[in-house]
Amino acid sequence: MEWTIQELAARAGITSRTLRHYDRVGLLAPSRVGENGYRFYDATAVARLQRILLMRGLGMGLPAIAEVLAEEVEAGDGLRAHIAALEAERDRIERQIRSVRHTLEALQAGAEPRMDVMLAGFNDHYKDEVVSRWGERAFQVSNDWWHGKTLDQQRAWKRAAEDLVAAWVAAVQAGAAPTSERAQSLAARHVQWLSQIPGTPTAEGERECSIEMVKGLGDMYVDDPRFAGMYDDAAGARFVRDALQAYARTRM
Incomplete structure (x- = not known):
């Protein structure tokens, strides 16, 4: 033709x-x-x-x-390169659309879009740690998953995370041991929480990598001062670390 x-x-x-x-x-x-x-x-x-x-x-x-x-030696190579470039551009535009939609929803709900981590993004503040420990894909997939949520879904997720942290703090204040059934039940809940985040080893079902991830998170909770405050104090962060690492050693 x-x-x-x-x-x-x-x-x-x-x-x-x-x-x-x-x-x-x-x-x-x-x-x-x-x-x-x-x-x-x-x-x-x-x-x-x-x-x-x-x-x-x-x-x-x-x-x-x-x-x-x-x-170009072969036209197909050029077309494949263009497909890759167009897909990357499509992904960039989709991320921008999600970001603008999120801002609009926040404003319509009477919220200030920049007021906390929830509205800034899921793990943007921890990108370097995520990428260095688990790779660029883990960050990108989980970040896209977070930005794909509606404002109400993000709020519900944030409440669930806050409830988990509060339960950890309550266990510490009650004098529970890291290997106690209460602490190990919380560790199981923590791992289940992680498994809901696409791109993480726990979500992918990679057992060995999941164990390393859980142990690494425990270390990060202690080593990074940002997390010590989350779990009330340094002792609380150490409690969470010890409970998670005991769970990873014996129950994963």
């Missing part, structure tokens, strides 16, 4: 003059020229035009596009 220059221009949303210019600068020649001088374009030419328009959409100039096309 072939298209005339007018048909191709109309379908591509450009002008015939643009197609002629692409021909003059060596970017896109017609597949054939009829005896009457009409230009015709086949599927291969249309695929090349698609690539040109995609690169133009990314802000590339014609000389740079010409270089890319000249260096």
Whole structure:
């Protein structure tokens, strides 16, 4: 099947003059020229035009596009690269949409979007720790999961997390031992809470990695002063660490 220059221009949303210019600068020649001088374009030419328009959409100039096309050995490689670039752009736009939607919902609910971690994002403040311990994918998947929640869902999750912390603090204040049934029940609840977060080893069902994650979190609760305050004081953080690590050793 072939298209005339007018048909191709109309379908591509450009002008015939643009197609002629692409021909003059060596970017896109017609597949054939009829005896009457009409230009015709086949599927291969249309695929090349698609690539040109995609690169133009990314802000590339014609000389740079010409270089890319000249260096390609196989057209499929270029198309695969463009698919990857478009998917990355799609993901970026989807994240922006979720962020703006979240802000709108917060404002409609009478909340200040920047007032706490809940509205700033799930683990943005701990990105470096998450990436260094469990990889970029763990951060991205869990972060996307969090930003995909509605404001009410985020509030419900935050309440559940606060309830878990309060239960830990109550166990410490009651004088429970880290290996007691009360503490181990809380540790099981803590691990179950972690398993709800996509991208984490506990959510993926990776036993060995999950054990290391739980132990690592226990260490982080003690080593990072931000968590000591969460569990009332340094002694509380050590209690949570010891309970989680005992659970990881014996029950996971």
